[in-house]
Amino acid sequence: MSGVHGHGHDHGHDHHGARASLTSRAAILSVSVALFLVALKVWASWSTDSVAMLGSLADTALDLIASLVTFFGVRYAAMPADEEHRFGHGKAEAIAALFQVILISVSAIGIAWRAIARFGSGARTQELELGVGVSAVAILVTLGLLAYQRHVIRQTRSVAIQTDHVHYQSDLLLNLAVIAALALDQLGGVPLADPVFGILIALWLLRGAWRGASHAIDQLMDREWDDEKRDRFIAMINAHPELHGIHELRTRTSGGHDFAQFHIWLDPAMTVAEAHDVMDDIEARIHAEFPGVDLLIHPDPKGLEEPGQDMRPETPGHETEPSP
Numbered sequence: 658m659s660g661v662h663g664h665g666h667d668h669g670h671d672h673h674g675a676r677a678s679l680t681s682r683a684a685i686l687s688v689s690v691a692l693f694l695v696a697l698k699v700w701a702s703w704s705t706d707s708v709a710m711l712g713s714l715a716d717t718a719l720d721l722i723a724s725l726v727t728f729f730g731v732r733y734a735a736m737p738a739d740e741e742h743r744f745g746h747g748k749a750e751a752i753a754a755l756f757q758v759i760l761i762s763v764s765a766i767g768i769a770w771r772a773i774a775r776f777g778s779g780a781r782t783q784e785l786e787l788g789v790g791v792s793a794v795a796i797l798v799t800l801g802l803l804a805y806q807r808h809v810i811r812q813t814r815s816v817a818i819q820t821d822h823v824h825y826q827s828d829l830l831l832n833l834a835v836i837a838a839l840a841l842d843q844l845g846g847v848p849l850a851d852p853v854f855g856i857l858i859a860l861w862l863l864r865g866a867w868r869g870a871s872h873a874i875d876q877l878m879d880r881e882w883d884d885e886k887r888d889r890f891i892a893m894i895n896a897h898p899e900l901h902g903i904h905e906l907r908t909r910t911s912g913g914h915d916f917a918q919f920h921i922w923l924d925p926a927m928t929v930a931e932a933h934d935v936m937d938d939i940e941a942r943i944h945a946e947f948p949g950v951d952l953l954i955h956p957d958p959k960g961l962e963e964p965g966q967d968m969r970p971e972t973p974g975h976e977t978e979p980s981p
Contacts, residue, residue: 676813676949677735683809683818684728687825690802691721694795694828701791707839707851710788711771713795713831716862719764720824723757727817730754734817734912744951747876747912750817754873757820758866761827765862772855788839792832799829815912816876820869827865831858879909888973890917893946895972899923899935901959902970917943918953919971925958932956 698714730753738745806822809815834854841850881887887908894903901922908917921939923932936954943950 679809679813680731680815684731687724687821691724697791705788710835713835715764719760723760726753726756727821730817745914747914750912751873751876753817754820758870761862761866765859769859772852775852785839785843789836792835795832799825816872823865823869882908891971892973906971915950920955920957922959923956
């Protein structure tokens with residue numbers, strides 16, 4: 658018995674539509690928050706002459722650009738598959754995330770450079786009350802955005818929104834660092850606090866950039882699902898009473914779209930129609946547990962060995978390797 662059986666996005670329109678709506682709303686909110694905070698911090702940075710506040714402004718300005726990239730990225734990624742992109746446009750999210758990583762890295766280097774220059778200048782910060790007040794407002798607004806982003810990430814697993822979330826986590830810490838730097842400089846008499854916090858902020862941003870790049874590259878390189886998800890998938894398929902095993906499983910994620918292809922062993926005495934019914938049943942079970950996953954199933958008669966393929970059965974926790 659040969660051939661393949663699969664469905665594209667027929668089972669996932671509602672799932673992907675809801676996902677696109679959530680990610681778009683999160684991106685729009687992110688852009689709105691960034692616009693508000695940029696305006697607020699331009700005024701505060703000019704008034705306080707704080708390198709930590711300047712670093713916070715630079716990060717927020719880049720957040721605005723990154724949020725715009727995220728917005729267009731998730732909108733493009735949500736477009737349905739077409740004749741030129743038969744697997745959809747999901748990887749646009751990973752590309753948007755990588756662009757954000759570049760912006761974060763540039764911001765971090767610029768902040769570190771300004772902080773190092775401040776060590777030798779001896780300049781002091783000003784306007785403690787203004788700087789602290791602006792940072793406190795920014796913290797409250799950012800906390801609200803982060804809460805909504807966490808909700809969207811749980812629902813969609815969007816890598817672009819995840820990277821944007823990293824930006825605003827760092828922005829939260831940046832604002833706390835600004836308050837500490839201003840207080841130590843103007844109240845504690847520690848003039849080096851401001852540039853020290855500027856350097857710490859730059860290091861934190863680079864750490865976030867590294868994490869964001871790792872997630873995006875995993876998607877662009879079609880990394881397999883994580884072990885827990887893969888094991889659940891295998892165990893559910895192996896539980897089907899008419900199956901004699903699953904092998905040659907390959908999985909990947911593109912944006913919010915999951916893809917899985919695999920071979921199954923069936924009774925050689927089955928007719929094509931009977932095998933088709935079994936595969937339809939397997940698909941229904943998979944889509945109940947993994948909504949929207951794009952499947953490609955190849956039926957094999959039990960006992961058949963195909964040259965050049967790894968015929969070992971897939972079991973939870975079992976990592977298959979290509980046959981030599």
